[in-house]
Amino acid sequence: MSFPAPPSGPGPAADRPVPADVTTAYQLWCAVLGLAIVSLLASLVDMWNRRGELVATMTDMVEQEALxxxxTEQLESAVPVLLVITGAIGLVVVGLLYLVVRQLLRAKNWARMLLTLLGVFMSLTTLPTVFGVGVGDGGASWVLGMVGILQAVATVGAIVLMHRGEANRFFLHLPEDKPGQ
Known part of the structure; x- marks a missing residue:
């Protein structure tokens, strides 16, 4: 079975202007990534403030595993290392996501699809926070909840903008609509 060739539109994305919807979606994704860094920092602060609970949990795990x-002193000294590793992994993930987000401006449809899937997942995982399920106590939990909701709103906005008419033509390299035709 053969498929028809896609319509031949203008040349590569470099020759075409980036639609306003795509630029705004890019900016919203950058805001989502900025909020992810805020969320990461709040999580690290919360982990540091609750390091006693963390050490107790690790102590229980050590006893259960018969190691x-x-x-306990070794476990307590491992907490800062754990925080540094967690922060580094978080920043690497945000950096990799930014590399994908940049591809939106280059009309890469794979980046649009990947960000759509990630965005839907992120938004759905925020729903319990909206209804107050699983929200902890303390300032860090409040910050994490608010940041999660703001991320979900920005993500949904970016997804909608990435799939509007002009953006579709941009990502699928379709010819532009000309008035009067």
Missing amino acids: EGIT
């Missing part, structure tokens, strides 16, 4: 020779 001998690990002391």
Whole structure:
């Protein structure tokens, strides 16, 4: 079975202007990534403030696994390392996502599809926060909840803008509509 060739429109994306919807979607995704950094920082602060609980949990795990020779002092000294590793991984993920977001301006449809899937997942995982389910206590939990809701709103806006008419023509390399035709 053969498929028809896609319509031949203007040349590569470099020759075409980026539609306003795509530019705004890019800006919204950048805001989402900025909020992800705020969320990461709030999570790290919350982990630091609750390090006693973390050490207690790790102590229980050590006892259950029958690992001998690990002391509470060693576990306490591991907490800063754990925080640094968590922060580094978080920043790497945000950096990789930014590389994908940049591809929107280059008319890469794969980036639009990947961001749509990630955005739908992110928005759906925020729904319990909207209804107050699983929200902890304390300032960090409040910040994380608000940031999550703001991220979901920006994500949905970016997804809608990435799939509007002009944006579709841009990503699918279709010819532009000309008035009067």
